[in-house]
Amino acid sequence: MHAYGGRRSQAQRDAATVEIGYALVSAAFAAAVLFGALAGPALLFDLPHLPSKVLLRLGTVIAPVVFAARVISVLMRFRQTDQPSQPGRTNPDS
Numbered sequence: 001m002h003a004y005g006g007r008r009s010q011a012q013r014d015a016a017t018v019e020i021g022y023a024l025v026s027a028a029f030a031a032a033v034l035f036g037a038l039a040g041p042a043l044l045f046d047l048p049h050l051p052s053k054v055l056l057r058l059g060t061v062i063a064p065v066v067f068a069a070r071v072i073s074v075l076m077r078f079r080q081t082d083q084p085s086q087p088g089r090t091n092p093d094s
Helices: 010-044 049-081
Strands: none
Touching: 010 049
């Protein structure tokens, strides 16, 4: 069911599917870049134990947070743009 009481068209379902895919792919990319920026030096260079451990843990903790934040922000933005075709109307039957 559509959020406004009607059934979703195939185009609306396709748009939602594309938006979910975009959210997941862009979130994975953002998380990977962040993880690489934080943990990359620890993996590539022979750093002392403590800085290496801190960088790896920061990357491991922050990357999933960035992933979740990106997915949520993309899907919330999509949800906000999914409004009735006539402003002021919340139900197609009104």
